[in-house]
Amino acid sequence: MRRLLLAFFLLLFTIPASLAVDTPDEMLPDPALEQKAQQIGQQLRCLVCQNESIEESSAPLARDLRHIVRQQLQQGHSPKDIEAWMVQRYGEFIRLRPAFYAVTALLWLMPVLSLMVALGLARRLWRRSAPSPAPLTPEERRTLDSLLKKD
Amino acid sequence: MKLTRRHLLAALPALGAAGLGAGFVRMLHGLNQGHFDPRAINTPLTGQPVPDFPTLSPLPDAPALPGLARENFQSLKQPVLLFIWASWCLPCVEEIPFIRQLATSLVNRTAPLALWGLCYKDQPASAARWLEQAGNPFTRLGMDQEGQAAIDWGVTGVPEAFLIMPAPQTGGRIVWHRTGGLTDALYQAHIRPHLEGTP
Known part of the structure; x- marks a missing residue:
């Protein structure tokens, strides 16, 4: 059972990696840069399928934007620059994590x-729920004593 | 009845719920009237100068129809309505009768508005055939076969429309941008008011 659970959780972690690009030839040859591109892309909204990131979507516009992310990374632009480039065109809405x-x-x-x-x-x-009870008055004390004596 | 703090506290969630409810009713009303679209994408280019975009070539066999470049917006004499369209786009087919009608009415009374087109991810042959069948309403047409210029304009799909006003310093300023087809109602509500001040 434990192994099964472990296998299940491992599987969960592999899914994000397999969501990425449509075809392998979209990917950058440098794995580190490709990973960076995927990280950027996962934070950018696909404007066509609005609840997907551009890394997950198969819409042609998402493919174009993925391509632009990779192109700009290769030209040495920082992830911040690339996001700013996208926001300038499509507004804050393109960020899945708003600034x-x-x-x-x-x-x-x-x-x-x-x-x-x-x-x-x-x-x-x-504070309100636990006010400590007031001490017994002498009269109450006497009544209580007399009641107790009856037994 | 005496109003105690307790009453006030109890009223807070009720007021909150009432506020949310009122907002929701407003939203639904807007959906019905068409001025609220939950899928609408915000248009950050509204109010901005015309963006830098790669120069777009004209249709190969249409000498009377020049292409589209950033420079064309520099020396505007009149406002420009820029349409993003494609021959493969069905809503564009629905939109074309209105654009045709608009083009004719502009020719008849000395045009206060120019109609330009940006053809998005289309084959020149299909675009030319489409224009021939529908009747070409444009005085400029840029072919954006790669869709790169459209991205610079913040276009998410076809059809879309931009209204650009002449601005001597920046070379054209975008005053209105909408995703989806253009209708007479939209024209009257959003474009017409901009045209009244111009010669």
């Missing part, structure tokens, strides 16, 4: 904000 700036600030900060709100609310509830 942090005024418009996306709420998007990025929402998890932290909601965690803070939740912690604040939890603290308030915690």
